[in-house]
Amino acid sequence: MQTAARWLLPWLLPYSAWTRAAITEESHALNFVQRKVLPRVAPPPTLSAVQSVPSQPWLMHKYIFVAHHKAGVFLMGDLKTSIFRALGAAESDMGVWSQPCYPGECVSPEAPIQFWMDLYSYERAQEAREAAGAKGMRVVGIVRDPVSMIVSAYCYHHRGEELYNLMFLPELILQLMGPKEGLKFVAERMLPLVANMTSAFELPSNDTFHLVYEKVTSSSVGFDQQVGEMTSFLFQDLITPAQRSQVLNATQSADLHRHPAVGNHGNDQECEDQVRKYVPSLPPELLSRYRSFQERLGYAVP
Numbered sequence: 001m002q003t004a005a006r007w008l009l010p011w012l013l014p015y016s017a018w019t020r021a022a023i024t025e026e027s028h029a030l031n032f033v034q035r036k037v038l039p040r041v042a043p044p045p046t047l048s049a050v051q052s053v054p055s056q057p058w059l060m061h062k063y064i065f066v067a068h069h070k071a072g073v074f075l076m077g078d079l080k081t082s083i084f085r086a087l088g089a090a091e092s093d094m095g096v097w098s099q100p101c102y103p104g105e106c107v108s109p110e111a112p113i114q115f116w117m118d119l120y121s122y123e124r125a126q127e128a129r130e131a132a133g134a135k136g137m138r139v140v141g142i143v144r145d146p147v148s149m150i151v152s153a154y155c156y157h158h159r160g161e162e163l164y165n166l167m168f169l170p171e172l173i174l175q176l177m178g179p180k181e182g183l184k185f186v187a188e189r190m191l192p193l194v195a196n197m198t199s200a201f202e203l204p205s206n207d208t209f210h211l212v213y214e215k216v217t218s219s220s221v222g223f224d225q226q227v228g229e230m231t232s233f234l235f236q237d238l239i240t241p242a243q244r245s246q247v248l249n250a251t252q253s254a255d256l257h258r259h260p261a262v263g264n265h266g267n268d269q270e271c272e273d274q275v276r277k278y279v280p281s282l283p284p285e286l287l288s289r290y291r292s293f294q295e296r297l298g299y300a301v302p
């Protein structure tokens with residue numbers, strides 16, 4: 001995800017690839033309907049046959065994991081991979097799409113399990129829902145307090161991480177900015193992304209699960225509780241209790257309280273506490289946008 005090649009010009013995925021993906025999903029949907037009809041005439045499978053075929057939920061639904069910058073991108077990537085590997089999915093079953101698309105980052109647009117970064121919005125949710133057709137989609141999106149996202153982004157980039165991230169060009173500029181100026185810069189650059197996150201997740205939808213960043217990162221207890229609910233939502237009775245245990249065990253590798261990150265994608269608390277003091281001095285119009293995002297997502301607004 002975070003490759004050394006990030007400084008290269010982005011390779012933009014042609015729109016036609018995504019149109020093709022939509023068409024393929026429709027034909028999957030037809031096959032799904034046919035599969036549902038066929039067993040009525042076919043003899044029922046024997047118990048041993050059922051047991052010997054591990055279920056592959058991604059043949060039943062389209063799975064999409066969604067994250068936005070500084071709202072748990074790495075956590076979501078780890079969760080998606082550990083869950084679907086535990087269920088026996090191959091690498092080719094898993095695709096990645098991000099905006100912008102850094103070299104080599106976007107792969108397998110037609111794969112049934114997707115990880116989408118910095119691009120999901122209300123409109124994209126509608127498109128994905130239509131593309132999934134009769135199969136239905138199951139989306140997990142991680143949602144974080146929008147003001148914490150900009151505070152965290154300032155601290156992260158100001159200390160020199162991801163210097164060539166296209167959202168904050170020209171490079172080095174953010175390292176030179178103090179907290180007041182830098183927070184405003186980050187809040188402006190991230191506005192479209194945070195607006196999209198808000199539009200996608202402000203209203204509940206029964207094919208979408210909100211993973212609450214604050215809960216899933218608070219403690220291992222919070223992590224297990226959130227991830228347990230998420231697993232029930234994703235698979236319901238499509239997996240066996242034994243598979244569920246394997247999935248839950250595998251997800252623990254993504255819990256930063258059990259396994260503190262080697263590369264530090266977090267921030268030091270001291271920086272965030274300092275920078276948070278500058279939130280009220282953001283230009284009033286910009287601040288009111290962020291306050292409205294907070295409100296729409298159910299966060300307390302001072």
Ligand SMILES: *[C@@H]1O[C@H](CO)[C@@H](O)[C@H](O)[C@H]1NC(C)=O
Pocket residue numbers: 099118119120121122123124192193196
């Ligand atoms: C926001 O959503 C719109 C509509 O889906 C999309 O065109 C745009 O690229 C998205 N931008 C970001 C930064 O997510």
Ligand SMILES: *[C@@H]1O[C@H](CO)[C@@H](O)[C@H](O)[C@H]1NC(C)=O
Pocket residue numbers: 136206207
């Ligand atoms: C969501 O609700 C709609 C309308 O009530 C229903 O048709 C659909 O099956 C539900 N989907 C899920 C995943 O529960």
Ligand SMILES: *[C@@H]1O[C@H](CO)[C@@H](O)[C@H](O)[C@H]1NC(C)=O
Pocket residue numbers: 246249250253
């Ligand atoms: C649980 O996960 C760890 C790796 O995270 C693995 O080594 C272990 O074998 C797993 N245990 C079970 C019972 O699946």
